[in-house]
Structure formats: C-alpha cells, structure tokens
Amino acid sequence: MTTRFWHDVWIGNEPLASRFNRLYLDARPNCMVADRIIDSSFSWEWLRNPPVSCRLQHLTLELALVTLRDEDDIWRWNIEPEGVFTVRGTKTFLDDYYLPSTHTKTRWSNHVPGKANVFVWRLLLDRLPNRLNLSFHGLPIDTIFCPSCSIGGESRDHVFLFCNVAREIWHGISIWSDIRWQPFDSVNDIFVWLDSKPGSITKKSRMFCIVVSTLWWIWRLLSDTLFGSNTIKRCSILDYIRFSSYSWLKARSKFAPSWNTWITHPL
Ligand SMILES: [Zn+2]
Incomplete structure (x- = not known):
C-alpha cells in the first residue's frame, strides 16, 4: 500500500516515471499503486486530457500482466527463486551476465544466403x-x-x-x-x-x-x-x-x- 506508482521500481527494472516520461508529465506524480486500482483493475486520473498514444497502450499491456494481492507490500530479490538475497546467487547472476557466453547468437550457416x-x-x-x-x-x-x-x-x-x-x-x-x-x-x-x-x-x-x-x-x-x-x-x-x-x-x-x-x- 506504500508503493509509489511512478517513482518506485515495482514493475520492470526502472521507475515508470522514467520509462513512460511523457505519460508521467500528464499524471498525478505522487500517487500510490493502490490509488490506481479500482475494482481489481487499473484506472487512470490525468492532470490534463488523457494521452491517447502507443505509450499508454504499452503501459496498459504491461500492467495487464501484473497480479496484485490484497496484502502489505514487501521487497523481493527477484534474482533468487525464493525472493531472498544471497551472496552466492548474486555472484552467479553477475557471472552469467558479464562473462562471455557461448550461446551462439552470431551463428552463420553456409546453407542459407x-x-x-x-x-x-x-x-x-x-x-x-x-x-x-x-x-x-x-x-x-x-x-x-x-x-x-x-x-x-x-x-x-x-x-x-x-x-x-x-x-x-x-x-x-x-x-x-x-x-x-x-x-x-x-x-x-x-x-x-x-x-x-x-x-x-x-x-x-x-x-x-x-x-x-x-x-x-x-x-x-x-x-x-x-x-x-x-x-x-x-x-x-x-x-x-x-x-x-x-x-x-x-x-x-x-x-x-x-x-x-x-x-x-x-x-
Ligand atoms: Zn498478431
């Protein structure tokens, strides 16, 4: 109930305010996630005329994938399946991310043009x-x-x-x-x-x-x-x-x- 809709990182890896900055300029900047939910679905409240754009479609699609429960907000460490921070799991994640991968994204076949x-x-x-x-x-x-x-x-x-x-x-x-x-x-x-x-x-x-x-x-x-x-x-x-x-x-x-x-x- 204390998560801010635009400023906290609660969906994706960045605050929605930076990912959807055009929408943010027309929105109520300090609203909570809970403020935006009416009858189990997201509703909007704009300071100016509601923006009709592909960015709004984009945001709506992302929100449609979110399932919210009626309970207190908690922090979760998404890298670990259990949602709890460990040094070992974080090291493995960073190694996978930064070390060269053998995954063949630059495959080249002589059988196709x-x-x-x-x-x-x-x-x-x-x-x-x-x-x-x-x-x-x-x-x-x-x-x-x-x-x-x-x-x-x-x-x-x-x-x-x-x-x-x-x-x-x-x-x-x-x-x-x-x-x-x-x-x-x-x-x-x-x-x-x-x-x-x-x-x-x-x-x-x-x-x-x-x-x-x-x-x-x-x-x-x-x-x-x-x-x-x-x-x-x-x-x-x-x-x-x-x-x-x-x-x-x-x-x-x-x-x-x-x-x-x-x-x-x-x-
Ligand atoms: Zn299609």
Missing part, C-alpha cells in the same frame, strides 16, 4: 524493426498492436510464434515436414531445440533451412500486410517456404533431395 543469415542474427538479438521495438526507441507510431491480428503487441515472439498467422504457418510446416514443432516460449528456443535435436547432418541441415525460410516468410508476409502492397498471397505462403528453402539448400549444399521428394517428405 547472407541476407537470411543477417536476418537470423537480427532476429535472435531482437533487433528487427517491429512496432514494440520502434516504440521502445521512442519513434512516433500510431499503435503497437500487430497488424495481422490486432490482438497482441507486435513483439518479436508474438509475430513469429504466438500470432494466429504464425501458428497457422507453423502448423502447415509441421504437417509437411512430419515433425511436431514444440510450443516454444521464445524464438531463441527454436534454435536451441534445433541444436539439441539428434539426427544426421543432412536432416539437421534441411531442418535449419526450413526453419529459417519459415521465419523469413513470416516476416515478409507481415511487412507486406503492413505496407499494403499485397504482393504475397497468404494462401501460398507454404509454397514460398518450400521453394525458397529448397533453392537455398540446392544451391549451397549436397543435402537437397529431388524436388518431388522435397515437397512430399523433406526430412
């Missing part, structure tokens, strides 16, 4: 210009919602995993490749899963091309939807994926089967 490698590199670093990233960098955009479904915020993992469009495409890929794609939490998990999956180099190379091609065409389809050019037919997206992955593999490796085999049993 350079542009696809660069795309994967930016994807794994979450540096693609989706609406959420543009909003984080302060670019004035009308909305942060996904242009394909208008339901979720256009984040990397929404676009490539959770959006209905992406789910439909992965489902089609699953049927074609006869591989049960796991429900991943993050795009990075796809590549961790690919690396850990046993199999011949031929099979792994083919799977990699299919994954990269799928991600590539999901992004191209989104861009096409966003800019209204309509040059990519959604109903043909699986054909684009089959063809481009095959072309990449055929041109750059000895792992491509015949085209007829590829379109029926690629793995």
Whole structure:
C-alpha cells in the first residue's frame, strides 16, 4: 500500500516515471499503486486530457500482466527463486551476465544466403524493426498492436510464434515436414531445440533451412500486410517456404533431395 506508482521500481527494472516520461508529465506524480486500482483493475486520473498514444497502450499491456494481492507490500530479490538475497546467487547472476557466453547468437550457416543469415542474427538479438521495438526507441507510431491480428503487441515472439498467422504457418510446416514443432516460449528456443535435436547432418541441415525460410516468410508476409502492397498471397505462403528453402539448400549444399521428394517428405 506504500508503493509509489511512478517513482518506485515495482514493475520492470526502472521507475515508470522514467520509462513512460511523457505519460508521467500528464499524471498525478505522487500517487500510490493502490490509488490506481479500482475494482481489481487499473484506472487512470490525468492532470490534463488523457494521452491517447502507443505509450499508454504499452503501459496498459504491461500492467495487464501484473497480479496484485490484497496484502502489505514487501521487497523481493527477484534474482533468487525464493525472493531472498544471497551472496552466492548474486555472484552467479553477475557471472552469467558479464562473462562471455557461448550461446551462439552470431551463428552463420553456409546453407542459407547472407541476407537470411543477417536476418537470423537480427532476429535472435531482437533487433528487427517491429512496432514494440520502434516504440521502445521512442519513434512516433500510431499503435503497437500487430497488424495481422490486432490482438497482441507486435513483439518479436508474438509475430513469429504466438500470432494466429504464425501458428497457422507453423502448423502447415509441421504437417509437411512430419515433425511436431514444440510450443516454444521464445524464438531463441527454436534454435536451441534445433541444436539439441539428434539426427544426421543432412536432416539437421534441411531442418535449419526450413526453419529459417519459415521465419523469413513470416516476416515478409507481415511487412507486406503492413505496407499494403499485397504482393504475397497468404494462401501460398507454404509454397514460398518450400521453394525458397529448397533453392537455398540446392544451391549451397549436397543435402537437397529431388524436388518431388522435397515437397512430399523433406526430412
Ligand atoms: Zn498478431
């Protein structure tokens, strides 16, 4: 009950006043979190006209993920699962954060073109210009919602995993490749899963091309939807994926089967 809405760090790693400074200027600066809750949901009270902006949408989305209980506020050490500070746990956290990681974010495959490698590199670093990233960098955009479904915020993992469009495409890929794609939490998990999956180099190379091609065409389809050019037919997206992955593999490796085999049993 004593946590200040804008000035204390109670959601994320910074006070909301600094992360959402434009909204803060129009808000009651010293209100408590408890002041903002009416009937179990957040309500607003602005000093000036309520700002209608993607920043407000952004904040609303973050708050929707918070569950508050009707009890006294406590400090919690989020690094530890039990929420209690220990020197050992903190040292491990700092080592993991600062020491060089062997996680392969700069993977480069000879089986896909350079542009696809660069795309994967930016994807794994979450540096693609989706609406959420543009909003984080302060670019004035009308909305942060996904242009394909208008339901979720256009984040990397929404676009490539959770959006209905992406789910439909992965489902089609699953049927074609006869591989049960796991429900991943993050795009990075796809590549961790690919690396850990046993199999011949031929099979792994083919799977990699299919994954990269799928991600590539999901992004191209989104861009096409966003800019209204309509040059990519959604109903043909699986054909684009089959063809481009095959072309990449055929041109750059000895792992491509015949085209007829590829379109029926690629793995
Ligand atoms: Zn969507």
